[in-house]
Amino acid sequence: MEPILQIENLKTSFMTSNGEVQAVRGVSFSINKGEILGIVGESGSGKSVTSMSILRLLADTAVIKEGSITFEGKNLIDVSKKEMRGIRGEKISMIFQDPMSSLNPLIPVGNQVAEMILEHHPDRKKEDVKKEVLELFSRVRIPEPEKRYKCFPHEFSGGMRQRVMIAMALANKPDLLIADEPTTALDVTIQDQILHQLRELEKEYGTSIIFITHDLGVVAELCDRVIVMYGGLVMEEASIDDIFEKPGHPYTMGLLVSIPDIKQDKSVRLMPIPGSPPDMTNPPKGCPFAPRCPYARKICAQELPEFIELGEGHRTRCFLQYPDAPADEHNPFRR
């Protein structure tokens, strides 16, 4: 299948007074047409910075140091500002984490969505655009669209605002939608509705979606393929079945056992991953997860493992998966 977007060895850093924060340290992946790709990782893993690098929406202190982001045969890192603006919202659009603050408080929601269309299609008639927006509102199940069109963001609940954001993101039927933790700030019930909606819309429009989250449960429900990020690197890439059935990296395993299970015996304690993510101003030389990894060996702290293929479309970065790795009770993959 032809990938719609291909990222190759992306490195993004922030220049701060404390030195260079290497948020993304060489990330490569691609996403196919009509696919939903999940990017999973904890705060500071570089997942948001990766997605923001695609549309070049990072703060002024951020620098894309290396790599390429290929979209429609062009490297998005090199295109002019003007060309980038033509892509934003028209071909690649974005939904953000916090719907409460992502809408302009002083502009009616309908106008904010209409602006998205008019910006890229200034020749359209205002009445037609309004009709389109109302249509979009009913698509994302905003009740009484006509009445809601003139409402201001503060008159909406969080879930409703996120629906407005989704309507806005889909207004120009983009090829790719980047959703950066779109349900994190919402109730579980609303979260479920929004996920269903994204699924439906993906089917209807054939839009590819990059779905960023720290919640593997959400990934299971929505995504076709998953990338697990840690310390600014991709740790594992796999199909949704593989990631849950045969996780290939101790970090992925850690994430899986730290999901609470409702059927679980209450006396069994949740298994957290001890420790905290590495300091990215001075990233570790070896595997970034080594200091927290229960199976870490000497070599893990000294060298960064290269990817190893575990199956079709399933690769991981772990020495324990290497053919020459010792097979004993300390290796979870070769007991």
Next chain:
Amino acid sequence: MVRYFAKRLGLMLIALFLIILVTFVIMHAVPGGPFTSDRNLSEEVEAALNAKYHLDDPLPKQFFDYLKGLLHGDFGPSYKFTGKTVNDFIANGFPVSGKLGGITIIFVVLASIPMGILAAVKNGKWQDMVVMAVATIGVTIPSFVIASMLIYIFSFRMGALPSFGLDSWKGYILPVITLGGYSVSYLARQMRSSLLEVMGQDYIRTARAKGLAEPKVIFKHALRNALIPVITVLGPTVANLLTGSFVVEKIFAVPGLGVHFVNSVSMRDYTTIMGVTVFYATFLLAMVFIVDVFYCLIDPRIKYD
């Protein structure tokens, strides 16, 4: 909404009453009176004068008599300038101060807001540094120093602008700069910090993600949000500028209202003290009220119920 504004109006009247009361009490508590002077009037003359202006009445009676006058729009006669009333001072002085102040307000708004926007947009670059340097000078150097420097350069050295009077449009230039200097600097700083804060908001990122060009992001999405705190400061500034400044009017020999704010106190010209205070207080309260109305117009989140 109507109820809210009616309530606000009521509170304003109460505030005004308290201002009058406090000023009246403090004024009378200060030693001396309008007719204690170094010319040493004989006791009989002073008593006769006090009797003429009812200054020998008990204070509460004087206060209520004054209020009664106020209700009829009568600020009373000046005790120091025979034959003049405080109404005359205001009627003669306010148009002059008001015109100078009005021009200054236009200058302040047209200078400070673009300066603040420029500094915020070019945050950290040389444009920002220049604007902030000018603004720092403006808030730290007192107006009489600025006035003296301006007069020295533009009147004395270059002879380009008059050093006093408002006879031609040229006469307005130096007083307007002196009078507005502080406000321009203060508001430019306010505008800059407020816009910088707004530019960091999530909805600005949303606007950029839509593909909007930077000028559209700033002027359509950021500016209105950033103006709210600026308007808060602008309200009292307008009241200050319109009612005149003692320093500026003294230096540039402007026959305005500002001069009375200080002179009336040193001369214990009771009615003039009260008159200009009431006049200024009313202006200030009205401006704060207007600012509240503006909030309503700009920000849909603000509903007064």
